[in-house]
Amino acid sequence: AQKVTQAQxxxxxxEKEDVTLDCVYETRDTTYYLFWYKQPPSGELVFxxxxxxxxxxxxxxxxxxxxxxxxxxSFNFTITASQVxxxxxxxxxxxxxxxxxxxxxxxQLKVEL
Amino acid sequence: ETGVTQTPRHLxxxxxxxKSLKCEQHLGHxxxxxxxxxxxxxxxxxxxxxxxERVENNSVPSRFSPECPNSSHLFLHLHTLQPEDxxxxxxxxxxxxxxxxxxxxxxxxxxTVT
Numbered sequence: 001a002q003k004v005t006q007a008q009x010x011x012x013x014x015e016k017e018d019v020t021l022d023c024v025y026e027t028r029d030t031t032y033y034l035f036w037y038k039q040p041p042s043g044e045l046v047f048x049x050x051x052x053x054x055x056x057x058x059x060x061x062x063x064x065x066x067x068x069x070x071x072x073x074s075f076n077f078t079i080t081a082s083q084v085x086x087x088x089x090x091x092x093x094x095x096x097x098x099x100x101x102x103x104x105x106x107x108q109l110k111v112e113l
Numbered sequence: 114e115t116g117v118t119q120t121p122r123h124l125x126x127x128x129x130x131x132k133s134l135k136c137e138q139h140l141g142h143x144x145x146x147x148x149x150x151x152x153x154x155x156x157x158x159x160x161x162x163x164x165x166e167r168v169e170n171n172s173v174p175s176r177f178s179p180e181c182p183n184s185s186h187l188f189l190h191l192h193t194l195q196p197e198d199x200x201x202x203x204x205x206x207x208x209x210x211x212x213x214x215x216x217x218x219x220x221x222x223x224x225t226v227t
Contacts, residue, residue, distance in 0.1 A: 033212045033213055042220055044117075045205075045218040046218070047216070050215050097212075099144075099161055100158055101216065102155075
């Protein structure tokens, strides 16, 4: 069985602070994919990144960075110099064999002025 | 970005009504999905279609009936719903059903069953 745990239900930061969203996963598949999505108040989930299990290189995209560590089954997401527009619910998801994604319960990020 | 559109955005219906949710994707994808998002719960996959053929039915009650007439359109027909069916219903599409493809989501239909 697959499982994704996002232990942080809600995080509040002040603008310009750095914030890390945690994601821990469980799977027996040797080939799998990890995703992060952002859900702003408008409702639609916005795809941010996909990582496959054979690529542990960290990735940086502007103020966003991702740290994938197979040894700890974690795929954490850091926003540097957070902005109010980053306020949203962020979901981590896991896809193994088959065609089903397993989503975490999400982390609500609030960035205040 | 209007890659995946959903109508209506909001829907209030009584338990005896029949209504349909519509999803359209403009991305040339071959796979489409319906998800249910309830408060404080993970996203629940309901149905998966690949090239208009249903490939996944995640133990969804029969009061939800999907239809995929072509690879660009997906419907969710609703009848005799229960109040616990109130949720945000999200449609998504992807290039294929394998998990190496990211999914693109629509804005959702906020459904309230009274």
